[in-house]
Each structure stands twice: as C-alpha cells, then as structure tokens.
Amino acid sequence: MKALVIDTESRTRFTELTPPECRADEVLINVRRVGLCGSDLNTWRGFNPLAVYPCIPGHEIGGVVAAVGSGVRAVAPGDRVVALPCTECGVCSACLNGRPNACKDNQTLGVQRQGAMTPMVALPAHKVLVANELGYDELALVEPLSVGLHAARRAQINVGEWVAVIGCGVIGLGAIAAAAAMGGRVVAIDIDRRKREVAGACGAERFYDNRETDIAAALGELDQGRGPAVVIEAVGLSATIEQAIELVAFTGRVVYVGYAKKPVSYDSARFLLKELDIRGSRNATVADFRAVLALMALRRYPVELIISGHYPLGQADRAFADWAADPGAYTKIMIDV
Incomplete structure (x- = not known):
C-alpha cells in the first residue's frame, strides 16, 4: 500500500508498505481522511524539532474499522472512528496526575512515530472512539478541535x-x-x-x-x-x-x-x-475528544467553512506546497486516502 514520506527540507516521496497486522488488543482502520496539521507543515518545512525523519505524517484521522483483534469488544468492523494520536507512559508525573496528554515520553502519530498518510493503520483499541453518526470529514476534524x-x-x-x-x-x-x-x-x-x-x-x-x-x-x-x-x-x-x-x-x-x-x-x-x-496547553484528553464529538453532534462547528479543500493521497505532496505558498488561503486541507 502507498504511503507519503517526508524527508528533510521539504522533500517528499511515496513508498510501498506492507499492510499492518491486527494484534489482539488492536483495531485495523481503513483510513478515509487525514487532515493536514500545522505540525505536519512544519515537518515538511523542516521546522518541527520533534519530528523523526523519514516521517510518514498524519494524525488527524477519520476512518472505518476493517477488523478488530481477538481481545477487542467495544469496537466492531464497519464502525466509523476517530483516533487519539498520542501515547502515554503511565508513570511520569503528568500521567500520575491524571494528565496523560502532557506525558513526558509522549509519541505522536506522524511526529515521533509513523503516521496515517496511508490507506491502513493498526492502533490500540483504547485509542479509538466510535462515532457512526459523523462523516469522514467531521471525524478528521475532531483531533485539532479537541486541542x-x-x-x-x-x-x-x-x-x-x-x-x-x-x-x-x-x-x-x-x-x-x-x-x-x-x-x-x-x-x-x-x-x-x-x-x-x-x-x-x-x-x-x-x-x-x-x-x-x-x-x-x-x-x-x-x-x-x-x-x-x-x-x-x-x-x-x-x-x-x-x-x-x-x-x-x-x-x-x-x-x-x-x-x-x-x-x-x-x-x-x-x-x-x-x-x-x-x-x-498540550494535546487533548479522551474527555476533550468526547466533548468535541458532542458539540459536533449539535452542529456547533461550521465544517463546510473550516475545510478549504480536498486532495487525493497521490497529490498530498502538492497539498503541502500549495499551503506553504499561501497559508492564509487554507484553514484545513483534507487528504482523501
């Protein structure tokens, strides 16, 4: 399967990946939308000090579940989902204080670990929230709105x-x-x-x-x-x-x-x-994600005004160049995977 890779200094390329396996505690997601984030743009520009190159970007995900592991109960194939992109260690002071969003050793999809600018990803089930009433564009907006x-x-x-x-x-x-x-x-x-x-x-x-x-x-x-x-x-x-x-x-x-x-x-x-x-203020919590989902259900976000354009995965490299050329013209770019 195809994936967009960012090397240093605004160089991008496409590579072929082996589809991921789905472990017992994981959910396999068919990625439908990936929102481009300012951190992705900074990674493309070479300005993101946290990025690990070569980097597959993408942490604003809207997708549908393809399969679930043997130990997963709360998510089922066919569910529409959004993903929490950050990890937590569970033992640092932030985690112990109930603020895992600020985990000292956090690793974010598309930054310190490979992201979702590819057709399929496997994620831990506890990092996935089901929202079947929302469309893929809305799902991909949940993460930045939660921040x-x-x-x-x-x-x-x-x-x-x-x-x-x-x-x-x-x-x-x-x-x-x-x-x-x-x-x-x-x-x-x-x-x-x-x-x-x-x-x-x-x-x-x-x-x-x-x-x-x-x-x-x-x-x-x-x-x-x-x-x-x-x-x-x-x-x-x-x-x-x-x-x-x-x-x-x-x-x-x-x-x-x-x-x-x-x-x-x-x-x-x-x-x-x-x-x-x-x-x-760093990242977002599960409670923040759920609050945004509730506000989304109440139509408190003008999705049609927030999304500035769609690019297919094969033109994701051009999306970065277009955004960098005129930042004010774009609020949110969606990549259709």
Missing part, C-alpha cells in the same frame, strides 16, 4: 468573561467554539480577514485583523476598560506570544497552545504587576 477545546478548558472560562483568541486556524477555531460554548464572549484575532466568517460561525462576537487594527486599544475597551480576562495564543509566533501578556487584563489567564520556534523574551515585571496565570 483547541483543551486550551479553552485550561483557561477555566467563566460565563460572561471576555476571551481573546489569537489565531484562527483549526486549533484556534476549536478554542473559539469551546469558549463560546462555555459562556465566554469571544474576540477572534488573525492576520487574514478571510477568517472572519468562519470565526463568527464558531461563536466569535468580534473579529480583528492584527495588521489593520490597534489590537491593544481595541481589547483595552472590553469589560469597561479592563480588557479580556483570558487570552489564548494559538499561532506560535514570538510576537503574539509576547503580545498576549500585554493584552490580558490584570489577574487574567494566558494560555499558550502555540509554541515559538525560537526563544521568546519577556519583561517579567508584567507577570508580577498583573499577577497573571500563564498556562501551557
């Missing part, structure tokens, strides 16, 4: 609080939709005004273009001049990571779900003077 929802949960949003989300990629959109569902009043910020419609459909009350608007002045008017109680940074640029500290209200919460590719410099006095809570 955004987890960031919103890390913010501990209260009803009526103003929440600023910097970045309207799919993870940012997931944070917007989750924050709105939690009762937050959401302001979406991006550098591309084409994201206005999809941000609004996800629940944002306001949208600001970071290149055309004085963001500090605009957000400074919120909550009678106090500013947003929460800022979620979902871009991963040094400038916006630093900007989040300036934008958030005194005693507010800043959640970072994006990470910069180089060190960031802060005026640490701002932390103390504002007495800020600075929180990281």
Whole structure:
C-alpha cells in the first residue's frame, strides 16, 4: 500500500508498505481522511524539532474499522472512528496526575512515530472512539478541535468573561467554539480577514485583523476598560506570544497552545504587576475528544467553512506546497486516502 514520506527540507516521496497486522488488543482502520496539521507543515518545512525523519505524517484521522483483534469488544468492523494520536507512559508525573496528554515520553502519530498518510493503520483499541453518526470529514476534524477545546478548558472560562483568541486556524477555531460554548464572549484575532466568517460561525462576537487594527486599544475597551480576562495564543509566533501578556487584563489567564520556534523574551515585571496565570496547553484528553464529538453532534462547528479543500493521497505532496505558498488561503486541507 502507498504511503507519503517526508524527508528533510521539504522533500517528499511515496513508498510501498506492507499492510499492518491486527494484534489482539488492536483495531485495523481503513483510513478515509487525514487532515493536514500545522505540525505536519512544519515537518515538511523542516521546522518541527520533534519530528523523526523519514516521517510518514498524519494524525488527524477519520476512518472505518476493517477488523478488530481477538481481545477487542467495544469496537466492531464497519464502525466509523476517530483516533487519539498520542501515547502515554503511565508513570511520569503528568500521567500520575491524571494528565496523560502532557506525558513526558509522549509519541505522536506522524511526529515521533509513523503516521496515517496511508490507506491502513493498526492502533490500540483504547485509542479509538466510535462515532457512526459523523462523516469522514467531521471525524478528521475532531483531533485539532479537541486541542483547541483543551486550551479553552485550561483557561477555566467563566460565563460572561471576555476571551481573546489569537489565531484562527483549526486549533484556534476549536478554542473559539469551546469558549463560546462555555459562556465566554469571544474576540477572534488573525492576520487574514478571510477568517472572519468562519470565526463568527464558531461563536466569535468580534473579529480583528492584527495588521489593520490597534489590537491593544481595541481589547483595552472590553469589560469597561479592563480588557479580556483570558487570552489564548494559538499561532506560535514570538510576537503574539509576547503580545498576549500585554493584552490580558490584570489577574487574567494566558494560555499558550502555540509554541515559538525560537526563544521568546519577556519583561517579567508584567507577570508580577498583573499577577497573571500563564498556562501551557498540550494535546487533548479522551474527555476533550468526547466533548468535541458532542458539540459536533449539535452542529456547533461550521465544517463546510473550516475545510478549504480536498486532495487525493497521490497529490498530498502538492497539498503541502500549495499551503506553504499561501497559508492564509487554507484553514484545513483534507487528504482523501
């Protein structure tokens, strides 16, 4: 079976793999959709420090079960499924604290281990969730939307609080939709005004273009001049990571779900003077996946606006090149396997 492989420096090639075996505790999945993630694009660009090359990308999976192992009971052939792409060791402090999404020794599909940009994968049954009511496009969106929802949960949003989300990629959109569902009043910020419609459909009350608007002045008017109680940074640029500290209200919460590719410099006095809570957000939990599935069933996500285009597996290499050439033109690219 065919698989897309990324070597270093934007080089891709196709290779032939032997179809995987299905062990007693595993589920064999016919992959139907794979969503391209920003981490996949960074792997293609050679900017992902966690990637192990040569790398088969793909961790946003929508598929159908082809077979199950002898020890599997909760999943059956023919079930439509989404996959949790991360591993957990069970013994590090994160795992022991009930936060396996932040496992010290995590290995993610398509990053530290080979991913799903291929017609068939075998995964542990406990890493598979059944969602027969959803289509393959929706299933492949669950993972990135769950990462955004987890960031919103890390913010501990209260009803009526103003929440600023910097970045309207799919993870940012997931944070917007989750924050709105939690009762937050959401302001979406991006550098591309084409994201206005999809941000609004996800629940944002306001949208600001970071290149055309004085963001500090605009957000400074919120909550009678106090500013947003929460800022979620979902871009991963040094400038916006630093900007989040300036934008958030005194005693507010800043959640970072994006990470910069180089060190960031802060005026640490701002932390103390504002007495800020600075929180990281990594991956997502099973509970986050189930919450997104519930919101998906309620049609809280504008799937038709989020998905920018489909490419067949044989043109997946071109999809990376097209996305890199005009990042703002794409919110989510789906690969049809």
